[in-house]
Amino acid sequence: MPTSFLGSALRGTFFFIFGLWWSVRYPLKYLRRKTNAENQPSYGLRRVEVFEGAVKAFFALAGILVEQFVPSGPHLMLYSPKTHSWTDLTHWHYTTMYLFFLLSGIVDVVSHSPLKLPLGLDRLSLSVALFMEGLLFCFRNYGDAALDQHLHSLLAFAIFAGALCVLLEVFLRDHIILECLRTSTFLLQGSWLWQIGFVLSPPWGGPGWDQTDSSNFSFLTMCFCWHYAGALITLAANAAVSRWYVSPSKPKPLWETQRCVTSYENRASAWSRGCWKGGGRLGAQHPS
Amino acid sequence: MPTSFLGSALRGTFFFIFGLWWSVRYPLKYLRRKTNAENQPSYGLRRVEVFEGAVKAFFALAGILVEQFVPSGPHLMLYSPKTHSWTDLTHWHYTTMYLFFLLSGIVDVVSHSPLKLPLGLDRLSLSVALFMEGLLFCFRNYGDAALDQHLHSLLAFAIFAGALCVLLEVFLRDHIILECLRTSTFLLQGSWLWQIGFVLSPPWGGPGWDQTDSSNFSFLTMCFCWHYAGALITLAANAAVSRWYVSPSKPKPLWETQRCVTSYENRASAWSRGCWKGGGRLGAQHPS
């Protein structure tokens, strides 16, 4: 099961974009919640979440179609009657992964519709999607490719850390620390998928790194840590920049900050107003 | 230890029926709790839980008797004095599993009786039953049958996920997300037991799938994910249908919805009134 650079990079880009987006959104949400507590209904927030879900579902659906209908793909054939064996299952594996992200996206959209879906179902579906992704990477057949397996077990760390974090968010919703942790695991996953692409099938051709050299293992373990450090720094930088953009001069009276955030709110609402009309109230369940 | 198709299918049916039942019951309970909060005592609910426990205990007892007294069964003999060795322990293994579900069913019935049993004991006993089932599947002797072991380790995932979920319910009772998660793991377990039956001993005879072909492993891992996707879709469909049945026309004023649910309540109560008389108050312990 060879890994293509392009596939790995596209998957990585998907996770990285979500991470980047969240690294702007959650710090701003936290700031807004702190400054004007409880005095403004957060309609904009809800629209943004629906938009996110729609984007997730769209990417996942596109991924499924691409995996199935690229020239080397299975074209929805699972069993090849010619060779009396399964077709190449790698594409099907990725199709299965994307299927769960598609489900997660649909649940995101539906759970903010006027249907009274229980709160937390969107987080649960994202957690399930990540667990399934981790399961599929864990049970992939790596054969003798020890470095391949090492790279993917490090990836599985990032995936399961994200999955556990999102699962916890079912019970501790809107907890800024958990949201930051989730964002950092998405950034890590995204950049690590790029790294996997570079290591196993470099875009400039060539055979990939030596699978037997033990110093490659050491280096890549370390490299994984650097990616996480980079993810944390990206998160911090984005949070700082978006904060500075909202309130450019810090030592300012409170009403100034508030007005400033409100203007941001308007800007964000204006931007997101186009994508979803019915601002349905979500029936909130109070977890004990 | 060969797996018979019939045994696997029967076990699967048991779990699947419970999953289906819960996929109707819990969404309705959630809807009812949301619409008429706190103004009606839920006697019907209690009777349903006692009925569930009785069904569980009955199935488990039947399972124990069948395992022991089928022609090839051990007939309660553990040690064969003829061969100076243990009799075939597979039947005993399943007997042990069913024993814990029998205990769980008895605890369900007793914990809703006028005895003041602590709240959460029914969930704990179900969790223990699932953990023991998982333990027995994990430590089974699979010999060289690698595919058999792979199938059962995937099953163990479903079992332990369910066990952890039920254990969490001891502390977070009546949490709709956890109830949905539990329902989905039961549906998954049920359908996966059918799949195991088809793979290891097909009902149309034949030797089962090739235990050495690595693409079978890949396919079945993926297939497990599809089963879970199917379980989630079944759950969603059942929830939607049962909701539509209760309130056929959605854009309706609030009092209409409420009346509608109340009539469901009466219908459900009428149905369940026959099975248990003493509507004992359960002494509620407040978990911190």
Next chain:
Amino acid sequence: MPTSFLGSALRGTFFFIFGLWWSVRYPLKYLRRKTNAENQPSYGLRRVEVFEGAVKAFFALAGILVEQFVPSGPHLMLYSPKTHSWTDLTHWHYTTMYLFFLLSGIVDVVSHSPLKLPLGLDRLSLSVALFMEGLLFCFRNYGDAALDQHLHSLLAFAIFAGALCVLLEVFLRDHIILECLRTSTFLLQGSWLWQIGFVLSPPWGGPGWDQTDSSNFSFLTMCFCWHYAGALITLAANAAVSRWYVSPSKPKPLWETQRCVTSYENRASAWSRGCWKGGGRLGAQHPS
């Protein structure tokens, strides 16, 4: 590292006695808390806990002395200068285990003294003792004795389940479900240590069971489940009997029940009054 029957049975008896004692104490405490909530200071309870800690510390100290000073013991020698190697470390392993239970006993006694120790420290020290016991059993050198290792890995399950349960009690103190779970794991550990003794070194002499017969593995896994079923039934029976003893006739008005429990309280206090005098107030920390 051979296991002696006597040692295993004595250890098992220690855990079993604690389990039996708790299976009487916790249901009664739960009943008392339900009937007369908040209107009586629980001095008796505190004395009982101090007594428990003292008994635990005494048993642990006795165990340490016995392990060190039996004829085959190391007599506090760790390194043998004659053979230039470590002395038999099995005795030292058990000494180390007992040391942590000794610490746990001391913490129990001290944490109910007038010193303002934080609440939950007694549970934490018991949890640490169990984790250390599990660690020592996991890393023991079993050599080729596969059955020995299997028996002890099952034991480790019981130990770690108990340790996690006690750790949870640090945060959810006086939760009857957790107390029952802990009691059942202690009963299981106790009876399983007896089983280990019978399997590895039968008291009637002989070589122990065949370490290579795979059906022995299957049987003992199953047997472990039966032990747990037995532990649960013992717990239920003790709870029922002690409850019946306190309130012999169930359908009784509330004030009767209350008087009855009060008389039990007095009886229990009278019995435990001899062992500790200063009824110090424990400084309660409120976990969030």
Next chain:
Amino acid sequence: MPTSFLGSALRGTFFFIFGLWWSVRYPLKYLRRKTNAENQPSYGLRRVEVFEGAVKAFFALAGILVEQFVPSGPHLMLYSPKTHSWTDLTHWHYTTMYLFFLLSGIVDVVSHSPLKLPLGLDRLSLSVALFMEGLLFCFRNYGDAALDQHLHSLLAFAIFAGALCVLLEVFLRDHIILECLRTSTFLLQGSWLWQIGFVLSPPWGGPGWDQTDSSNFSFLTMCFCWHYAGALITLAANAAVSRWYVSPSKPKPLWETQRCVTSYENRASAWSRGCWKGGGRLGAQHPS
């Protein structure tokens, strides 16, 4: 990858000093919180935490510089063009570890500045640093050195126990039991790093212990438990001494104790006043 005694001892000293410091600080904080609840703003506390973060960051930065620029170090070179291979990655591994402690120190300092960082970010960053340390020790290439691996897997226990404990502190902040547990894991990690140094590369020269003797494994497992017992006793002794220092004569009226603590508060404030001026209010988020 040989372990040098000096490096191991220096790392151990860093963790041990932090453990010792916390074993004084947290019991005092707990005592102060119990005696004068809510009537004094804890400015001193905040300054102490900033000072702690600065010390942590300084040590980590010093460690990075030392690892890179010792004569045998890589001098910031990662790839050696001469040998066409990676340079010695051990130094880079430690550099990576220190990097995360540096980040944790910076977060500590920043999160007590007037910037409104969410509460709990300092604990999260420490937890991340410990997880990364554990990951790097787990995936190190030990080659045939089985004893080396055993020593480091025991170390990983201590690290992950600390990481989980700190992660829990994100949600249960200022919980004295968790703070004690964290302190004990730091003391354990510190002393165990010294032990690793003595076992693998004794300071008096010589080849280190026999990697093949199985009784060494048994002894070191046991020794790990003793280190933890020692850590617990150190913690208890420090807590007792610091308590005795604050309130020398125990049976004293309440106002005396309070005055005494207040004078300690002043002393501590006076000591820490020099290190950080802007006593910024930390924006407290209320975790649910």
